[in-house]
Amino acid sequence: MERSETGTITRRQLLAGGLTGTAVIVVASCGPDANNAIPKGEIFVARVKKVPRLDPSTRDWEYGPQATIEMGSQEMALPTKKVPTVTQLTVRAVHDGTSIGIRIEWDDAETNDLTVRVDDFRDACAVLLAAGAGDASVRAMGTPASPATLLHWKADWERDVQLGVQGISDVYPNLSVDTYPPLIVDNPTEITPMDYVKAGATDWLPGLAVGNPLSAPTRPTSVEKLVAIGFGTSTSCKTQDAIGAGQRTKKGWRVAIVKPMTASDESETVLHAGGTATCAFAVWSGKDKDNGGHKSPSVNTFRMRLEA
Amino acid sequence: MVEVMNWQLNRMMAYPYEEARPIRQAAAVFDTNKCIGCQTCTMACKTCWTSGHGQEYMLWNNVETKPWGSYPLAWDVRELELLGPQHWNGDTYGGKTIFEAAPQGKKNIGWQPTGLDYAYPNRGEDEVNVTLTVKRYHLKLPHDMWFFYLPRICNHCTYPACLQACTRQSIYKRQEDGIVLIDQERCRGYRICMEACPYKKIFYNHTTRVSEKCVMCFPAVEDGIQPRCMRNCIGKIRSFGFVGTPQTARPDNPIDFLVHVRKVALPLYPQFGLEPNVYYIPPVHVESDEFLTMLFGPGARAAINTYQNAMEGNDPELLGALLLAVSTDKIISRFKVESDSVIGWADNGDEVVRIPLKVPIIERSAFDENLKVYRYNIT
Ligand code: SF4
Ligand code: SF4
Numbered sequence: 001m002e003r004s005e006t007g008t009i010t011r012r013q014l015l016a017g018g019l020t021g022t023a024v025i026v027v028a029s030c031g032p033d034a035n036n037a038i039p040k041g042e043i044f045v046a047r048v049k050k051v052p053r054l055d056p057s058t059r060d061w062e063y064g065p066q067a068t069i070e071m072g073s074q075e076m077a078l079p080t081k082k083v084p085t086v087t088q089l090t091v092r093a094v095h096d097g098t099s100i101g102i103r104i105e106w107d108d109a110e111t112n113d114l115t116v117r118v119d120d121f122r123d124a125c126a127v128l129l130a131a132g133a134g135d136a137s138v139r140a141m142g143t144p145a146s147p148a149t150l151l152h153w154k155a156d157w158e159r160d161v162q163l164g165v166q167g168i169s170d171v172y173p174n175l176s177v178d179t180y181p182p183l184i185v186d187n188p189t190e191i192t193p194m195d196y197v198k199a200g201a202t203d204w205l206p207g208l209a210v211g212n213p214l215s216a217p218t219r220p221t222s223v224e225k226l227v228a229i230g231f232g233t234s235t236s237c238k239t240q241d242a243i244g245a246g247q248r249t250k251k252g253w254r255v256a257i258v259k260p261m262t263a264s265d266e267s268e269t270v271l272h273a274g275g276t277a278t279c280a281f282a283v284w285s286g287k288d289k290d291n292g293g294h295k296s297p298s299v300n301t302f303r304m305r306l307e308a
Numbered sequence: 309m310v311e312v313m314n315w316q317l318n319r320m321m322a323y324p325y326e327e328a329r330p331i332r333q334a335a336a337v338f339d340t341n342k343c344i345g346c347q348t349c350t351m352a353c354k355t356c357w358t359s360g361h362g363q364e365y366m367l368w369n370n371v372e373t374k375p376w377g378s379y380p381l382a383w384d385v386r387e388l389e390l391l392g393p394q395h396w397n398g399d400t401y402g403g404k405t406i407f408e409a410a411p412q413g414k415k416n417i418g419w420q421p422t423g424l425d426y427a428y429p430n431r432g433e434d435e436v437n438v439t440l441t442v443k444r445y446h447l448k449l450p451h452d453m454w455f456f457y458l459p460r461i462c463n464h465c466t467y468p469a470c471l472q473a474c475t476r477q478s479i480y481k482r483q484e485d486g487i488v489l490i491d492q493e494r495c496r497g498y499r500i501c502m503e504a505c506p507y508k509k510i511f512y513n514h515t516t517r518v519s520e521k522c523v524m525c526f527p528a529v530e531d532g533i534q535p536r537c538m539r540n541c542i543g544k545i546r547s548f549g550f551v552g553t554p555q556t557a558r559p560d561n562p563i564d565f566l567v568h569v570r571k572v573a574l575p576l577y578p579q580f581g582l583e584p585n586v587y588y589i590p591p592v593h594v595e596s597d598e599f600l601t602m603l604f605g606p607g608a609r610a611a612i613n614t615y616q617n618a619m620e621g622n623d624p625e626l627l628g629a630l631l632l633a634v635s636t637d638k639i640i641s642r643f644k645v646e647s648d649s650v651i652g653w654a655d656n657g658d659e660v661v662r663i664p665l666k667v668p669i670i671e672r673s674a675f676d677e678n679l680k681v682y683r684y685n686i687t
Contacts (some may be wrong), residue, residue, distance in 0.1 A: 079500065080413035115497065117423040118512045142467065156517075168364065168514050171423075181359045191361060193515060204360030207516030210493045213518035232475045289420060291498040292475045 041300060043067050043279055044170060045093040047307040051101035052094070054245040056256035061103045064092035069281050072299040076140050077231045084296035085285035086104035089125075095306055097273050101258040102127050102151070104281065108252035112286020116171045122289055123155040124284040125255055129269040133276040134303030141228040146278075147267035150226040150234055151242050151257045155286065158246040160219035167192065180204070193217035213240075222246060223257050227267045231293060239264040274308030309407070312467065316578040316605065317401035317552050322408050323470045324415060330486035334464055334524055335585040336538060336549035337566045337573040339630065341592055341615070342545040344509070347371055349537035349546070353461075356536050357523065362515025365426040368522040369537045371459040375599065376432030379460075380425035383508040384577065388602070392415045394579045396606045397555055405581025406469060406506055416469055418503040437596075450595035459545070461537060462509040462522035462636070463576070463584030464488045470521070486585065487524045487603040495519055506580045532639050532654055544634040549641060562629045562643045562652070563587075570626050572611045572618075574604040589615055589616075625666055630675035636661040 044065050052060040069089040074081045086106045093102045104125050129149045130138040130222045142148025160166055168175055169189055177188040182201035185191060193208055194217040202208050207215030213224060213236045223244035228234035242259035261271040269276055281298040284290035311320040312327040317328035354367040370379045372549040378384060378665070387406070388394070394403035406416045436453040445452045464481075468488050468555055469478040478494040479501060481487070490510075502510040502519060510521050525535035533539075538546040549563040557568035566573040566587065590600050590608045592615065600608035618626035628650030638660040640652035645665070652661040675682055 075413070076417050078413065079475075082413060115517050116514050118426065118499070118502070119422040166364065175364075177364070180361060181355075190345075193361065196361065205362065205516050206492045206520065207495070207513060207518040212493050212495070212516065212518055214497055214518055215513075231506060232477060234476075273684075292496065292500065294500075 005088050034279040039226070039304070041302055043091060043093055043302045043304045045095050045100060045304060045306040047273065048094045048096055048220045051096045051099045051258055052256065053101070053243065054256070055257050056103055056247050056254045057246055061092045061094065061101070061256070064101075064103070067091045067302075069302075070299045071283060071296040074293055074295055074297050077293045078269075079294055081288075081290070081294050081296065083084040084289070085288045086283040086296045089281055089283065089298070091281065093304070095261060095271070095273065098261060100261050100271055101256060103236050103254065103256045104153075105249065105254045106252050106283055108285060110287045111155070111248060113159040114166060114169060114171060115156040116166055120156075120171070121286040121289045122284065123253060123286045124153060124290075125253070126150050126152040127257060127279075128280040128282070128301075129271070129304070130278040131167065131269060132278040134301050135278045136301050139276050139280055139297070139301045141231050141234060144229045147269070149261060149263075149267075149269040150228060151244070152224045152226060153222055153224075153244050153246055153255045153257055154224065155246060155253070157219055157224070158204070158222035161222050161245075165193065165217065165219055211225070223259075225259065225268075227265065229267070229286050237265040271304075271306060275306055277304040277306070278302070314405075314467065314581060314583050315584050316575050317405070317581065318399045319401060321405050321467075321581050323467050324407070328481075329466065329553070330471075330481060330483050332484075332550040333466065333486035333552075333585055334529060335549060335563050335567070336461075337547040337563060337587045337589065337633075338459055339589040339633065340456050340458065342543045342633075343459055343587060344543045345371055345373065345457040346542045348540050348542045351457055352536040352540035353522075355490040356525070358511075358520075360515075362513040363520070364514070365423075365429075366511040366513075366520070367429055368509070368511070368520075369459065369461045370429060371457050372430070373433045373435060373455050374603070375437050375455065375460045376435045377458070378431065379429045380421045380508050381428060383421075386419050387417075387506040387577075387580070389484045390419065391579070394602075396601070399581055399606055401605075403579055405579065406504075406529075407467075407581055409539040415473055416504050418469070418473075418506065419604065420503045421508060429635075437599075449522065449593055452595075454591070454594050455595065456591040458576075458588075459537075460507065460509070460576075461586060462488065462524070462584045463507060463582065464522075464524055465585065466583035467581065468581055469504040469506060469580075470501035470510050474498075480500060482526070485524075485526070485529060487526050488521070489523060489526070490519055490521055492516075492518060492520075506577065506582070507584070508652065518657055527640070532656075533637050534639055538634065539637050541634045547629075547633040547640075549639055550575065551587070558642075559663075560642045560644060562640055564623075564630050565629050565643070569626065570614050570623075570629075571607055572615045572626065574607050576603060578605045592616055624665055628663075631663050631665065632661065635663055 046064045048063045052058045065070040070086045090105045112123045138146050221243045223242045224235045224236045225242040244257040261268045280301045282295045284295045309322040314321045349369050355434040410416045434456045438453045478491045497518045534548040539546040549671045551563045557564035559569050575584045590604050592612050625645045628645035638654045641655045642653040654660045
């Protein structure tokens with residue numbers, strides 16, 4: 001059976017035997033009762049043997065039922081974004097008792113995966129996780145009483161992972177440089193941030209010198225884990241144990257994000273098999289110069305129910 | 309938004325944060341009449357702060373030729389256009405500031421530059437205001453046609469647009485000296501500050517992917533030493549120190565004296581509403597009062613008159629204050645004109661400079677009797 005580009009095989013189709021025998025057995029053994037419809041406003045996280053990791057297109061994601069998420073405006077904080085660029089996401093989620101995996105897909109005709117030029121802004125998406133069972137109060141990036149864990153996938157980081165950390169020569173291939181003072185080499189245009197690290201000269205790259213994750217000289221994954229207790233408070237976590245991968249589809253992006261269900265950082269949300277949590281989503285569109293609060297958030301928060 | 313006092317507009321204005329002036333405010337006075345456009349200041353800054361990867365296009369200090377020059381491209385024209393009509397009722401600004409003119413859903417007006425806007429840092433260099441014709445031009449004041457150099461750094465504004473725009477509170481204004489800095493750890497490269505700063509003095513680092521700006525050489529300032537662009541100024545146009553408000557101004561503080569007592573140094577585009585802290589002595593040779601008022605506010609012509617009066621020898625105190633510019637590396641916090649000299653003292657009371665108001669002139673005859681030659685250079 002062919003899987004459509006947007007991955008629209010439903011759990012019902014799966015249960016009707018549309019997939020391979022093995023899959024049906026897996027679903028039948030760990031899936032919810034076929035007669036139990038997923039309530040609106042709920043993200044059901046199906047239990048699987050192993051959460052797929054760095055392949056957003058593997059059919060293993062389809063064990064998680066598909067949820068369609070309506071995206072809206074951001075009018076809670078200035079500057080606002082009145083009209084969402086992305087109006088809809090499709091989400092599937094699975095867990096294996098140890099890790100949770102969330103796959104997000106959306107339409108976006110233009111790839112924006114550079115953040116080198118002054119006017120380059122990235123495509124991105126994020127999942128917000130918090131305690132509770134769909135509490136609307138955490139929608140604005142959590143609260144002091146209920147901190148939010150944010151899993152933020154960035155298209156430019158994805159490009160970094162796939163093609164090497166991007167730099168000026170990616171956008172200005174004819175760049176000519178006489179010298180960069182701390183590093184006297186024959187071909188200065190080939191210098192990378194890592195060369196500054198090796199030379200002990202990171203003072204010349206202030207963001208890198210102070211450990212800003214955006215300025216990192218290497219990029220192990222395209223997902224950043226942050227915690228927040230309200231607008232403007234998101235802070236990168238010490239332990240970066242979320243991973244992910246994004247792919248271009250014919251229509252837009254397909255992104256997989258995976259993280260341990262346990263918490264390794266202060267204020268991080270813990271997830272339990274058989275338990276619930278609160279989740280919400282957001283998408284940034286580089287072509288609209290989205291960044292920070294200038295984004296298309298999900299209209300609602302959702303109760304996330306993890307299969308026992 | 310709350311109401312805060314902006315003395316440069318002579319009125320209260322809307323700003324997102326309460327008025328919270330620093331203990332003292334770092335400030336500078338630039339005498340446009342003395343700037344020779346040599347760009348030594350630009351290079352002093354460039355070699356010190358922005359010679360790394362990702363900073364290639366960045367000029368925290370730039371010098372542009374007015375009226376046509378601009379970096380980034382047309383920075384001021386675009387902002388003025390967004391701001392709409394601006395008018396002064398005497399000393400009071402009657403138009404809107406960039407905060408008051410904010411459309412719904414935004415904190416300020418502003419525009420986001422593109423990479424190309426930084427591609428011509430010295431566009432319009434040395435171009436005069438009008439098209440030259442075959443008519444003969446005579447040297448007179450003001451000039452028939454004119455241009456002047458406008459050196460620019462971050463203004464370390466009292467009401468920074470960059471700071472209030474940042475949704476992460478990554479930008480802060482230091483209480484001890486009013487210097488405005490971006491926390492390099494907290495910044496996420498959103499560039500909302502870049503859009504907000506009407507002077508376009510926020511820069512995006514291509515490599516670290518976060519924003520940077522002029523730091524007013526704060527490590528030097530903490531040691532009582534002037535910033536590099538000031539110390540290295542060839543034309544000796546730059547005075548650095550601390551500025552008060554009209555209420556707290558000390559007449560023996562050279563910056564206060566130039567800004568508040570004699571009022572020869574004026575803010576750049578005060579109508580934006582940021583209370584910028586780099587003050588300019590307007591160019592004496594520019595005939596257009598409209599242009600000068602647009603740039604420096606309603607006090608421009610009076611400032612020129614006061615300045616010229618001192619140049620004609622009628623105001624030794626003002627002459628003395630002006631002579632302190634780039635006379636020492638140390639920050640001068642007190643000055644006095646005594647007999648024929650001006651004396652400057654540092655914060656700790658040390659005398660750091662003493663300059664004669666008139667440089668002794670020795671006239672030599674064109675023919676050297678000893679060597680039996682004519683001197684070509686007889687100064
Ligand atoms: S000039 Fe611009 S960057 Fe500097 S403090 Fe003012 S608003 Fe901020
Ligand atoms: S160093 Fe001084 S004289 Fe030269 S361009 Fe800069 S401000 Fe003008």
